Amino acid sequence: xxxxxxxxxxxxxxxxxxxxxxxxxxxxxxxxxxxxxxxxxxxxxxxxxxxxxxxxxxxxxxxxxxxxxxxxxxxxxxxxxxxxxxxxxxxxxxxxxxxxxxxxxxxxxxxxxxxxxxxxxxxxxxxxxxxxxxxxxxxxxxxxxxxxxxxxxxxxxxxxxxxxxxxxxxxxxxxxxxxxxxxxxxxxx
Numbered sequence: 001x002x003x004x005x006x007x008x009x010x011x012x013x014x015x016x017x018x019x020x021x022x023x024x025x026x027x028x029x030x031x032x033x034x035x036x037x038x039x040x041x042x043x044x045x046x047x048x049x050x051x052x053x054x055x056x057x058x059x060x061x062x063x064x065x066x067x068x069x070x071x072x073x074x075x076x077x078x079x080x081x082x083x084x085x086x087x088x089x090x091x092x093x094x095x096x097x098x099x100x101x102x103x104x105x106x107x108x109x110x111x112x113x114x115x116x117x118x119x120x121x122x123x124x125x126x127x128x129x130x131x132x133x134x135x136x137x138x139x140x141x142x143x144x145x146x147x148x149x150x151x152x153x154x155x156x157x158x159x160x161x162x163x164x165x166x167x168x169x170x171x172x173x174x175x176x177x178x179x180x181x182x183x184x185x186x187x188x189x
Contacts, residue, residue, distance in 0.1 A: 004181060004188040010063075012053065012161065012177035016042040019051050019175070028053060034166060044172040045069065050164040055179040058083040058127035061188060064163060065173035066121065068114040071096050072168030079123050080162040086129030086153025090121060092168070101133040103151035109135050118173060124182035129153035137185040148184075 012019075012028050018039050019030045036048030060081045072078070074094030081088050088103045096115045100108040101123070112119055112135070122134040134148045141147045161177050178188060 004183050008178065008180040008183075008188060010176040010178050010188075011180070012175070014044070014172075014175040016040075016044050016173055019044065030161075030163075032164075034164070037164075042173065044175075045169060046164050046172060047169045048166050050162060050166065053161045053177075055083075055159050055161055057179045058085075058159075059180070059182045060125050060161060061178045061181065061183045062121075062123045062161065062163070063174070063176040064121050065118050065175075066114070067118045067171045067173075068096060069169035069171060071115070072165050072170060076165055076167050078163065078165055078170070079121065080160060081123060081125040081131070082156045082158060082160040082162075083125060083127060083129070083153075084156045084159045086125065086131075087156045088123065088125050088131035088151065088153045090123055090133060092165075099133075099135070101131065101149045101151055103129075103131050103153045105151050107133070107149035107151055109133070109149065118171075122185060124184070125153060126182040130182070132182075132184070134185055139185055 030051035030053045034049040037046045072092035076092040077089050079090040098110045125131045138147045
């Protein structure tokens with residue numbers, strides 16, 4: 001992980017608007033596949049849309065706020081970071097109470113309420129293929145125990161920043177991505 005410099009920022013920023021035509025001169029657009037998405041009331045509601053961009057660097061941070069309308073299928077990829085050598089994904093478990101980070105191994109967050117709560121997710125991948133997932137931007141819990149999940153990335157398949165879903169109905173609020181480093185919650189806000 002790295003500490004953000006003053007010149008590091010979120011080069012992809014969406015606040016529920018259309019990610020293929022984002023407002024603001026410094027936002028980078030994603031390309032979309034699928035036909036099931038709409039933007040209203042500050043959310044992008046997706047039933048069948050996958051948004052992808054091709055970065056030129058190898059260290060990434062993604063931040064998204066999601067809420068389930070209907071639950072995506074087990075193994076549905078919600079977020080993917082791929083630096084060509086390694087890849088990591090946030091996937092649905094097919095339940096409203098958990099999410100998993102999938103790389104060379106799988107770790108699962110439990111105790112969530114994805115249908116009632118808007119859940120912030122941070123996913124990072126560094127150039128060496130080390131990945132971390134944070135829920136609610138919490139690094140350590142009240143007892144000082146680590147509250148993030150780490151995995152080594154699986155084999156990559158081409159540089160990509162990807163988000164969206166093709167099953168279920170997911171409300172996507174803020175979606176931020178940075179191609180300038182793998183930043184923990186206290187390193188880039």
